[in-house]
Amino acid sequence: MKALVLTGTEQMEIQEIPDQPLKNNEIKIKMKYAGICGTDKHLxxxxxxxxxxxxxxxxxxxxxxxxxxxxxxxxxxxxVGDRVTIDPNIPCGYCSYCHDNKPQLCENMEAVGVTRDGGMAEYVYVPETNVYKIPDSLSFKEAAMAEPVSCMIHALKQVDIKTHHTVLVVGDGFLGQLYIQYLANRGVKKVDVSNRNSKKIDQLKKLGATNVIHHDEIKEKYDIVIECVGVTKTQERAVSSARRGGQVLMFGVANPDDVIQISSYDIFFNELTIKGAFINPHSMNEAIQLLTNKSLLDIEPLLSHEFTLEEVPDFLAGNINEKITKAVINLEA
Incomplete structure (x- = not known):
C-alpha cells in the first residue's frame, strides 16, 4: 500500500508498504480522510x-x-463495508490508571498514528475496540474530526461551565473555533476570544464570539479561561485572566521543556482551579453524535484545505503560506 512515512526528524517520504496479516481482533480500514493536527507538527x-x-x-x-x-x-x-471513524488511543487495560477508569493516563498507552502506524496511508490496521461506526448522514471528511471533537468533549468535562458564566478562549485556531461555536450555541452568556490576527475578527464573530480581543489587550477577568495555544506567554495570560473563583483549562499542547511562571498567592487567594485535559477517554460516541446533529457544531466550514499525501511534508514544514484553519488529507485524491 502507498503510505507517507515519517523516517526521521522533519523527514517524510512516500513508500510502498507491504500488506500485513491481520492479528486477532484487528480490523483493516480503507482510508478516506485523515486530519492533520498540531500534534503531527510536533511529531x-x-x-x-x-x-x-x-x-x-x-x-x-x-x-x-x-x-x-x-x-x-x-x-x-x-x-466489511461499514463506514467508520477511529479512536487512536489504545490503553493497556491493566495498569493502575486503567483499573481506576482513567485510561487517558495509561502507563503503557499506544496510539494509532503516534506509536503505531496511522492513517496517512491507503489502509490502517486498528483493534476492533477502537473502531466506531458512523451514520450515512455524516461525511467521511467530518467523521475524521471525531477525535479532536472528542478531545474537546473530554476537556469540557474537566470544568463546570454554566450558561451565566463568562468565558475567554485563548487562541483562534481550529480547536479554539470549535470551543467558540459549541459554547455559543450552548447559550453561554459571553464567549470572548483572544487572538493576534485582526483579519479573523469577522469569522470568529460569525462562529459566536462575543468579543475578539488582541492577546495583549485583555483587561477583563473571566469565570472560565480555555487555553488553546500551548505556549508559555498565553498560558500565563490565561491564568492571570481568571476572576476570583475562576477555572482555567489548559488544552493547548506545550513543548515538554516549557515552564510557566504564575503567582501561587493568586491561586490561593482567588481560589483558582487549573485543570489539564489529555486526549479523549469515553468521548467518541458523543463526538459522533455532536458531529451528526450539527445544531451545536457545524464543522465542515472550518475544514479549509484538502491535501494529497505528497503535499503533507511541505505543510508540516511550514512551507505552505496560506490561511489554513484546518487541513485534511483526501486519501482518494
Missing part, C-alpha cells in the same frame, strides 16, 4: 505528542474510512 519536529513517535512510523490519528477486512475473532458486530 514531525521530533517532539512528543500523546507519546513519542519513533521513526519509521506512519502518522495520522484523525481518521475515517471503510472496513475492508476483519481479522480473526472480531466480536464487535462490525462488518
Amino acid at each position: 514531525f519536529k521530533g517532539l512528543p505528542g500523546s507519546a513519542q513517535a519513533n521513526p519509521p512510523v506512519i502518522l495520522g490519528h484523525e481518521n475515517s474510512g471503510v472496513i475492508s477486512e476483519l481479522g480473526p475473532n472480531v466480536k464487535s458486530g462490525l462488518q
Whole structure:
C-alpha cells in the first residue's frame, strides 16, 4: 500500500508498504480522510505528542474510512463495508490508571498514528475496540474530526461551565473555533476570544464570539479561561485572566521543556482551579453524535484545505503560506 512515512526528524517520504496479516481482533480500514493536527507538527519536529513517535512510523490519528477486512475473532458486530471513524488511543487495560477508569493516563498507552502506524496511508490496521461506526448522514471528511471533537468533549468535562458564566478562549485556531461555536450555541452568556490576527475578527464573530480581543489587550477577568495555544506567554495570560473563583483549562499542547511562571498567592487567594485535559477517554460516541446533529457544531466550514499525501511534508514544514484553519488529507485524491 502507498503510505507517507515519517523516517526521521522533519523527514517524510512516500513508500510502498507491504500488506500485513491481520492479528486477532484487528480490523483493516480503507482510508478516506485523515486530519492533520498540531500534534503531527510536533511529531514531525521530533517532539512528543500523546507519546513519542519513533521513526519509521506512519502518522495520522484523525481518521475515517471503510472496513475492508476483519481479522480473526472480531466480536464487535462490525462488518466489511461499514463506514467508520477511529479512536487512536489504545490503553493497556491493566495498569493502575486503567483499573481506576482513567485510561487517558495509561502507563503503557499506544496510539494509532503516534506509536503505531496511522492513517496517512491507503489502509490502517486498528483493534476492533477502537473502531466506531458512523451514520450515512455524516461525511467521511467530518467523521475524521471525531477525535479532536472528542478531545474537546473530554476537556469540557474537566470544568463546570454554566450558561451565566463568562468565558475567554485563548487562541483562534481550529480547536479554539470549535470551543467558540459549541459554547455559543450552548447559550453561554459571553464567549470572548483572544487572538493576534485582526483579519479573523469577522469569522470568529460569525462562529459566536462575543468579543475578539488582541492577546495583549485583555483587561477583563473571566469565570472560565480555555487555553488553546500551548505556549508559555498565553498560558500565563490565561491564568492571570481568571476572576476570583475562576477555572482555567489548559488544552493547548506545550513543548515538554516549557515552564510557566504564575503567582501561587493568586491561586490561593482567588481560589483558582487549573485543570489539564489529555486526549479523549469515553468521548467518541458523543463526538459522533455532536458531529451528526450539527445544531451545536457545524464543522465542515472550518475544514479549509484538502491535501494529497505528497503535499503533507511541505505543510508540516511550514512551507505552505496560506490561511489554513484546518487541513485534511483526501486519501482518494
